Amino acid sequence: MMPGSTAAFGRLAQFHPESELDARGAAQTPDTAQELFENRTGSAGAAPADVLFGPFRLVPTQYLLLEGDKPVPLGSRALEILIALLERRGELVSKQDLMARVWPNIFVEPANLTVHMSALRRALRDGRDGHRFIVNIPGRGYCFVASVEAPKRGN
Incomplete structure (x- = not known):
């Protein structure tokens, strides 16, 4: 974990009353976040790469969420929320930032x-079967707390 990230999680913890939630172990460092959202040529800011979390794979370039090899029915607004949260996972993303991103x-x-956050959490079955992906900080915003990885690329 990078210096300063522990302090960020301490700040996050003060806003969230769920004592069983330990976001420190699930979040990625900012360097990892950038690596996951680089394209195959390695240039940041271009099309983001696929992202794996829990039983899901997000293919941002196609606005597609898969569970295994099956598409998860989810609208474009909910997918945009998911992409925004994944780009800043481990950080509190304000409601205002999300609204500005999804409805510019x-x-x-x-x-x-x-409504769209509810649809997203329902599709992810967030909070069920031991899966916790998104934490709500009442009145403030949301935080993506699950472990995330980039898939291995074949030749």
Whole structure:
């Protein structure tokens, strides 16, 4: 874990009352986050690579979430929320940041974020079968807390 990341998780823990949640072991370092969202040529800021977490694979370039080899039915707004949370996993992402990302230049009620977040968590079965992916910090935002990896690339 990088210096300063422990302090970030300490700040996160103060906002979340669930004592059984230990986000420190699940989060990735900022360097790992950048590696996961680089394209195959290695240049950051381009199309993000596939990301694995729990039984899921996210293919951001195709707006596709797979569980095993089966597509998970999920709308584009919920997928955009997931991509935003994965890009900043281990960090608190404010509701305002998520809304600006998912609905740029459009005013929408905060309830829209709640609806799409609910659909995302339902599709991930978040909180069931021992899987915990997204933590809500009431009144503040959301944090992706599951362990994440990039798939091995073949020749």
